[in-house]
Every structure is written in C-alpha cells, then in structure tokens.
Amino acid sequence: MAYIKWTKTLAVNVKELDTQHRNIIRAANEMLEAMSQGKGHKKYYSLIKHLETYIDEHFTLEETYMTRYGYKDFDDHKKEHEAFKVEFSKFRKQFEEEGSTTRLVIKTMSWMHEWLLDHVLSTDQKMVDFLKPEMKKDPRVKR
Numbered sequence: 853m854a855y856i857k858w859t860k861t862l863a864v865n866v867k868e869l870d871t872q873h874r875n876i877i878r879a880a881n882e883m884l885e886a887m888s889q890g891k892g893h894k895k896y897y898s899l900i901k902h903l904e905t906y907i908d909e910h911f912t913l914e915e916t917y918m919t920r921y922g923y924k925d926f927d928d929h930k931k932e933h934e935a936f937k938v939e940f941s942k943f944r945k946q947f948e949e950e951g952s953t954t955r956l957v958i959k960t961m962s963w964m965h966e967w968l969l970d971h972v973l974s975t976d977q978k979m980v981d982f983l984k985p986e987m988k989k990d991p992r993v994k995r
C-alpha cells in the first residue's frame with residue numbers, strides 16, 4: 853500500500869483544515885510504516901482510537917463552518933462524514949472482538965486511504981470553494 857503524499861492538490865488552502873488533513877495523513881502513514889516493519893498489529897488499536905477522536909473533531913470543525921456560512925450542500929457533506937464514522941467504528945469493534953489480523957489492518961488502511969483522498973479532493977474542495985470567500989470576511993477565522 854502506498855503512502856499518502858501531501859501535495860498541493862490536497863491543500864484546501866484554509867490553514868486550520870489543511871493542518872488537520874496533514875495530521876490525519878501523517879497518522880495513516882505512520883500506520884503504514886509500522887505495518888511495513890511488522891509492527892502494525894501493535895500500533896493498530898491506539899492509532900484507530902486516536903484517529904477516531906481526531907477525525908471526529910475535524911468533521912465537527914468543518915460542519916461548524918458549513919453551518920455558520922449556510923453551505924447549501926451541508927446535508928450531503930455531513931452524510932459522508934457520518935458514513936465514515938459508522939464504517940470506521942466497525943473496524944474498531946471488529947478489532948475489539950477478534951483482535952488485530954493482518955487482513956483487518958490492511959482492510960482498514962486501504963479503505964481509509966481511498967476514502968480520505970476521495971473526500972478531501974472532491975467533497976472538501978467543493979466546500980472550501982464556497983467557504984473561502986465567506987471566511988475571508990470573518991475575523992474569527994485563524995489564518
């Protein structure tokens with residue numbers, strides 16, 4: 853499985869969101885690195901728990917912005933976030949019930965990899981195209 857490279861294409865150019873996206877990708881890459889060293893099983897649970905919380909915070913932040921500025925595709929965007937959370941928690945539960953198997957680790961990582969790239973490149977970009985002009989006018993936004 854290839855590492856996710858941070859490139860300009862992934863940047864949505866809102867500092868706070870880019871930092872969070874980078875941190876998510878970094879954690880995913882750490883997991884891939886651990887897997888390549890045969891330490892994936894050990895790392896799996898702590899990483900899944902960390903990502904679950906961190907990604908949840910990230911989604912909440914995006915949703916706060918979308919609501920604040922009245923984004924018209926909010927419902928669809930939120931649905932994607934919700935679907936991610938449901939799917940991700942299934943992987944965690946499967947681990948809690950069955951322990952970490954190589955198959956589960958690989959399945960989680962390849963699913964997450966694909967989801968992240970797809971969501972950031974398409975759904976998040978679309979949201980940011982709308983948000984950026986709004987945020988520029990808003991003094992509460994950190995830059």
Ligand SMILES: [Fe+2]
Nearest residue numbers: 914971975976
């Ligand atoms: Fe999003």
Ligand SMILES: [Fe+2]
Nearest residue numbers: 910914972976
């Ligand atoms: Fe995002």
